[in-house]
Amino acid sequence: MIALWKKELIAFFSSLTGALVMAVFLILSGLFLWVIPGNFNILFGGYASLDGLFYMAPWLYLFLVPAITMRLFADEKKSGTLELLLTRPVSTWVIIIAKFLAGFTLVILSLIPTLIYFYSVYQLAQPVGNVDSGAIWGSYLGLLFLAGAYVAIGVFTSSLTDNQIVAFVLSALVSFLFYSGFDALASIPGLEPLETFLINLGIDAHYQSISRGVVDLRDIIFFLSIIAVFLGMTRLNFPNGKIHFFIILLVSLTINLFISNIIFRWDLTQEKRYTLADITKKFLAEQEEPIFANVFLEGDLNPGFERLSRAVKEKLDEFRVYSRKNIDYQFINPDKKSKEAQKAKEQLNNHNLSPVPVYEAKEDGTRKRTLVYPYLIFQRDSLEIAVNLLENIPGFSGAENLNASAEALEYKLTDAMRRLTMKEKRKIAFLEGHGELDELDVIDITDELSKYYQVDRGNPGGNPEMLEPYEALIIARPTQRFTETEKFAIDQYIMHGGRVLWLIDAINANLDSLRRTSQTVGLPFDLNLADQLFRYGFRINANLIQDVQSSLIPVNVSPPGQPSQFVPMPWIFNPLLNTNNQHPVTRNVAPIKTEFVSSIDTVGEDLQTNVTLLLRTSRYSRTMSSPVYISLAHVQEEPRKESFPQSFIPVAYAAEGRFPSVFMHRTAPPGTNFPANKRRNLSEPTKMVVIADGDIIKNEVRRRESQNPRIIPLGYDEATNQTFGNKQLILNAINFLTDDEGWMTLRTRNYQLRLLNREKVANESMFWKWLNLGIPLLWVFLAGIVVPITRKWLFGKKL
Numbered sequence: 086m087i088a089l090w091k092k093e094l095i096a097f098f099s100s101l102t103g104a105l106v107m108a109v110f111l112i113l114s115g116l117f118l119w120v121i122p123g124n125f126n127i128l129f130g131g132y133a134s135l136d137g138l139f140y141m142a143p144w145l146y147l148f149l150v151p152a153i154t155m156r157l158f159a160d161e162k163k164s165g166t167l168e169l170l171l172t173r174p175v176s177t178w179v180i181i182i183a184k185f186l187a188g189f190t191l192v193i194l195s196l197i198p199t200l201i202y203f204y205s206v207y208q209l210a211q212p213v214g215n216v217d218s219g220a221i222w223g224s225y226l227g228l229l230f231l232a233g234a235y236v237a238i239g240v241f242t243s244s245l246t247d248n249q250i251v252a253f254v255l256s257a258l259v260s261f262l263f264y265s266g267f268d269a270l271a272s273i274p275g276l277e278p279l280e281t282f283l284i285n286l287g288i289d290a291h292y293q294s295i296s297r298g299v300v301d302l303r304d305i306i307f308f309l310s311i312i313a314v315f316l317g318m319t320r321l322n323f324p325n326g327k328i329h330f331f332i333i334l335l336v337s338l339t340i341n342l343f344i345s346n347i348i349f350r351w352d353l354t355q356e357k358r359y360t361l362a363d364i365t366k367k368f369l370a371e372q373e374e375p376i377f378a379n380v381f382l383e384g385d386l387n388p389g390f391e392r393l394s395r396a397v398k399e400k401l402d403e404f405r406v407y408s409r410k411n412i413d414y415q416f417i418n419p420d421k422k423s424k425e426a427q428k429a430k431e432q433l434n435n436h437n438l439s440p441v442p443v444y445e446a447k448e449d450g451t452r453k454r455t456l457v458y459p460y461l462i463f464q465r466d467s468l469e470i471a472v473n474l475l476e477n478i479p480g481f482s483g484a485e486n487l488n489a490s491a492e493a494l495e496y497k498l499t500d501a502m503r504r505l506t507m508k509e510k511r512k513i514a515f516l517e518g519h520g521e522l523d524e525l526d527v528i529d530i531t532d533e534l535s536k537y538y539q540v541d542r543g544n545p546g547g548n549p550e551m552l553e554p555y556e557a558l559i560i561a562r563p564t565q566r567f568t569e570t571e572k573f574a575i576d577q578y579i580m581h582g583g584r585v586l587w588l589i590d591a592i593n594a595n596l597d598s599l600r601r602t603s604q605t606v607g608l609p610f611d612l613n614l615a616d617q618l619f620r621y622g623f624r625i626n627a628n629l630i631q632d633v634q635s636s637l638i639p640v641n642v643s644p645p646g647q648p649s650q651f652v653p654m655p656w657i658f659n660p661l662l663n664t665n666n667q668h669p670v671t672r673n674v675a676p677i678k679t680e681f682v683s684s685i686d687t688v689g690e691d692l693q694t695n696v697t698l699l700l701r702t703s704r705y706s707r708t709m710s711s712p713v714y715i716s717l718a719h720v721q722e723e724p725r726k727e728s729f730p731q732s733f734i735p736v737a738y739a740a741e742g743r744f745p746s747v748f749m750h751r752t753a754p755p756g757t758n759f760p761a762n763k764r765r766n767l768s769e770p771t772k773m774v775v776i777a778d779g780d781i782i783k784n785e786v787r788r789r790e791s792q793n794p795r796i797i798p799l800g801y802d803e804a805t806n807q808t809f810g811n812k813q814l815i816l817n818a819i820n821f822l823t824d825d826e827g828w829m830t831l832r833t834r835n836y837q838l839r840l841l842n843r844e845k846v847a848n849e850s851m852f853w854k855w856l857n858l859g860i861p862l863l864w865v866f867l868a869g870i871v872v873p874i875t876r877k878w879l880f881g882k883k884l
Contacts, residue, residue, distance in 0.1 A: 089180060093157065093187030104865050106152040107195045110145055111861035117141055118202060119857045127202070128846050128853070130388035131484070133210035133839040134217065135202055136395075139224045139296045143264055143289070146192075146235050151256035153191045154239025155249045157184040158319075162247035177323045181240065181316055188236040196228065198861035205853050211842040223298030223353035230308040231292045235260050237315035244322045263311070264288045281410050297399060299359045302349040303341075310337035348406060356836050358491075361403055364827050365499055369407040376465050376502060377413050381429060381458035382474060384418035387445050389487045390457055396491040397461065397474060400498060419458050432462060436471040459490075463501050470501045478675050479807065488838040489673045496831035503828075510539045513557045513819060518544035518571070519612070520564030522783055527561055529784040529799040530815050537820070546570065547757040549577035556823040557584040562779020564593070566613045569754035576617065576747050580765035584772050584822035586815075589614065590779040591625045591683040592711055594658075596638065599717055607681065607713035618775065620747040622694055622740060624686045625777045627711040630734055632660035633724045634703035636678050637804040640720050653804035654720040662700040662736055664810065669829035670739055670774070670817045671699050675810035678800060682778035684708055684734045693767075694742030698735050700776070700814075705729035737776040739821065744768040774818045782815050 097103040117125045118137050124130065125137035203221060210216050235256075242255035267287030271280040284290050288311065291304040317333035320326040352360040361369075378401060382394040394416070404412040419429040419440075433439075440456035459475035474497070476489040513534065515527065524531070524542065534540050538556070545551035547570030552558060558578065567575075579585060594607035609627040618625060637653035659680050664671035677700055687696050705726045749766040753759065785797035797803065800811035821829045846853075 087183075089175070089183035090187050090190070093184060094190060096156075096160075097153070097187075097191055103153075103191075106149060108862060108865045110149040110195055111198055111865060112858070113145055114138065114141070114199060114202075115858040115861060119854045124386075124388050124391050127206060128841070128850055131841050131843070131846075132388065132392065133206050133215055133841050135206060135221055135224065136392070138199060138202060139228060142228055143231060143292060146232060147257050147260055147264075149195060150188070150192060150232065150235035150239050150260065151242075151253045153195075154188045154236055154243055154256060155252040156243070157188060157240055158243040159247050159249045159252040163249075177320065177326075178329075181319050185236055185240050185312075185316060188239060189233055192232040192236060193229070196225075196232070198864040201857055201860045205857055206841075209841045209845055209853065211840050211845075213842075215837070215839050217298070217355045217837075217839060219353040219355050220298035223300060224296045226300065227292055227295035227297075227304075230295060230305070231288065234263070234288055234308055234311045234315075237312040237319075238263065241315045241319045244319045264292075281413075294402065297359065298353040300351040300353065302347065303344055306340055306344055310341055313337055346409075356834075358834075358836055359399065359403060361407060361495065362827075362831055365495060365831070366407045368499060368503070369404055369412070370409070372408045372411045372502075372506070374465060374506075375411050375413065376408075376463055376505065378415075379429065379432065379462045379464070380414055380416045381419055381433065381460045381462075383416040384420050384457075385455050386457065387443060387455070389484060390443065390459070393459070393474065393487050393490055396494060400494045404498065420456065432469075433458065433460065436460075436462065436469070438471060438473075441475065461498070461501075463505050465505050468505055470505050472497050472501045476673055478673060479809075480676070484840055485838060488836055492834045492836050493673065493832065495834060496828070499828065499831065504536060510537070511556045511823065512554050513538045513540055513559065513823070514552070514555045515540070515542045516544065516558055516560045516563075516575075517542050518565075519567055522561045522779070525786050525789065525794060525796070526783045528796055530782055530812055533799075533812060533816055534819060537816075538823075544571070545574045545578075547574050547754070547759070549574045549581070549759050552578040552583060553581070555583070557586060557819055559586045559588070559782075559819070561588045561782050562590055563612055563614075564590070564610060566611055568613075570756045572613070572617055573748055573754050573757050573759070577759060577764060579621075579744055579771060579773070580746050580768040581763075582769040582771045585774075586818055586822060587618070587773065587775045588779045588782050589618075589625050589775070589777060590681065591627050591777060592629050592681060592713060594629065594681040594713070594715055595780075596680065599715065604714070604716035604718070607711060607715055609711050617747045619688055620749075621744045621773065621775075622687055622689045622692050622696060623738065623775045624688050625775070626684045626686065626708070628683055628708040629658060629711075629713045629715075630660055630682050630684060630702055630706055630708055630736070631657040631724075631729065632702045632706040633657070633726060633729055634661050634705070635659050636661055636802060636809075638720070639804060640717065655724070656720060657724055658715065658719070660702050660706065660736075661809070662702060663733075664814075665697065665699050665701075667833070668697050668699060668739060669832040670821045671814065672832050674813050674817065675800075675808070677781060677811055677814055678802060678809040679736070679778045680780040680783075682736055685736060685738060685775060685777040687735075687738065692742070692745070694740045694744060696738050696740045698737075699739050699774070700735070700737035702732075702734040702736065704732045706734050707731050708734065736778065737774065739772065739774045739818075741770070741772045743770055744773070772822050774822065781811055 117123070118127050122129050125141050127135070127137060130137070207214055207216055238260050239256040242259060243252040245255065246252050264287065267283045268289055271283035291307045294301055295304045313333050314337055317330040320329045380397055380401070382390065382397060386394060398416070401412065401414045417425060417429045419426050419433060438458070438460045440458050443455050443457050445453050459473065461472040461474055463470045463472070474490055474494070476486050476493060478486055478489060481489065515521065531540050541555070543551070552574065558575070575585065589612070591609060592607040593610050594605065599605055607629055615624070635655050635657050636659045638656040638659065639651040640654045659678070660682055662677040662679055664674045664677065666672050707729045708731065746766045746768070753764065782799070784799040787795040787797065798808065798812070800809040802809060817829070817832070
């Protein structure tokens with residue numbers, strides 16, 4: 086076998102044809118990846134990856150592999166040496182396998198020069214070496230399996246004829262049909278029930294899976310089966326070939342059927358980005374009814390959105406695997422002129438989803454504007470739920486936002502699917518009776534929470550049992566004193582595992598009073614909650630925070646007697662809070678808009694709780710102790726950073742664990758209606774979130790007294806036309822409090838952003854272009870010219 090293998094390699098390099106074939110493949114690869122602008126171009130895309138190579142290679146292989154394999158048997162037949170070879174004491178299988186290995190080796194030799202691409206990306210990455218090596222090596226492995234399948238097809242077609250051109254055309258045609266023909270067949274109307282089966286018969290579905298760095302046992306068996314079957318078909322052209330072929334076919338089918346439901350995968354990517362969480366796998370495995378997804382992130386996309394589109398497809402492919410094909414999807418370009426696109430636009434309009442304009446600079450300096458639809462709509466029976474796939478976090482670059490969007494995919498998709506399959510909504514409640522924000526003040530977040538929960542309002546008085554049905558309690562900016570019986574009810578609710586979102590204002594101050602009088606004094610609220618929160622480990626201080634990083638308020642700048650002219654101006658009493666990117670409540674949440682916020686401290690020792698900071702001020706801030714003089718004249722002062730010596734003042738915490746009762750060493754207050762045997766002094770494991778600002782949850786209301794008040798969305802700033810992260814913060818906080826299964830941990834997914842060094846790309850682009858075109862061609866020169874010349878020189882020397 087080794088002798089036959091060497092013979093084929095030597096024959097390939099004995100003429101310029103072999104070198105020419107490799108040169109064409111490497112030139113095309115180099116041009117598309119490094120020179121020609123487009124989505125395959127590494128320098129144009131700006132990402133430190135070789136995705137373009139692995140998406141383009143299957144099509145280039147349709148030329149390369151047939152050119153390598155076309156002569157393996159056809160040349161032997163034409164020259165009459167095949168019959169002579171068959172008379173040798175070598176089995177037919179040895180001949181077939183030797184020729185297959187020779188063709189496979191030649192493909193590997195053509196692939197080796199592309200390692201210079203890996204080196205170049207490695208050096209161009211920011212910082213150097215910031216590449217996902219595991220994913221790249223896994224993708225190369227997928228490329229080798231694909232090459233093996235193409236080579237086996239080429240060996241078969243070469244055995245059918247003595248004409249190399251015919252063998253080339255047949256090999257390219259059959260390879261193309263097996264790569265994408267089954268996908269086309271599956272799209273024929275009437276074959277929808279067989280769609281998944283037909284797609285899985287094609288090479289593309291299995292190559293796309295393994296080429297991203299995920300080694301799936303079923304994909305490996307599929308490629309090995311394709312190789313074995315086509316080599317078996319090659320054996321049909323020789324005596325006694327039928328029995329060999331049918332044995333191979335039967336064994337291949339049996340093995341593939343046996344492992345079809347066995348999920349054994351090896352994720353080679355650095356962040357395990359294609360490994361679903363156990364909770365997701367369990368949820369998908371329990372799906373009994375089909376769910377369909379229309380994905381609209383399709384069309385003329387720039388490299389960043391193209392990567393996000395692929396990430397969505399890959400995540401849905403993972404969902405299909407673990408749901409036993411109960412999840413299916415299609416990608417639709419709404420801008421196409423077709424009936425399907427028209428229906429897509431109508432569906433988007435029904436969900437009030439508008440396209441996102443994307444601007445990108447072209448090489449000639451002009452800006453190109455495209456419309457992108459970063460949305461997905463899940464369908465189950467007559468129910469639909471839309472998902473916004475794009476994160477838009479102020480202060481993040483486009484690449485950072487797209488990376489954050491990819492990080493959030495598993496949570497967003499499972500969140501929508503859980504809502505779609507929800508049989509009964511759990512209950513949460515807003516507390517009333519202490520001057521809390523009314524229904525209009527929290528109507529926007531109530532509507533959002535209603536997608537997940539049944540939202541009620543009420544006051545349990547002194548009866549904790551009234552709170553038992555509720556997963557979480559929201560205490561939204563109380564302004565009146567709590568009685569001891571009411572505190573006892575809340576305390577025992579917590580002791581029995583209840584969860585509370587505390588939104589507390591320590592100082593009585595608001596902008597409405599300032600607009601009437603232009604100045605006021607902020608005094609502490611007497612809520613009678615300080616001892617209770619202190620017992621749980623928190624102290625909300627009687628102060629107000631001022632911060633250089635603040636939101637704007639409209640201020641009348643007209644002189645007295647002149648028509649009012651309002652101008653947005655910074656208001657240092659309204660800090661824009663930074664979020665903790667490591668906690669699921671605040672990860673990838675935009676800055677939080679606040680109004681007259683206080684600081685919060687953690688207190689107590691030996692508490693059985695784990696406390697995490699959620700919100701804090703900027704580097705330049707300060708606190709003003711009560712009583713606080715507040716005047717609109719502050720907007721005229723330009724804040725100097727040296728006047729704000731405090732940094733990162735904490736404003737909100739999340740706590741998990743077991744909390745001590747505030748009534749541990751006290752008798753139950755008179756009027757409580759709670760059995761003594763149910764009273765607890767240490768809570769079950771539970772959670773709470775404490776925020777030292779009650780207005781974080783408040784939406785603005787215009788024309789409040791009219792029959793048709795106008796609600797300003799929570800977090801929306803009319804002065805800057807910007808939406809802050811308030812709504813997402815509150816929704817995440819409630820989901821965190823009620824999450825007993827661990828869904829919120831999916832929000833902490835962290836994918837490292839791997840970009841090219843823009844300065845290097847700008848200053849050294851010509852060097853890297855020539856390097857990646859020149860080194861591969863030098864390899865071909867050495868292999869295709871120097872080797873034959875050396876052989877001739879050695880042969881002539883022996884003579």
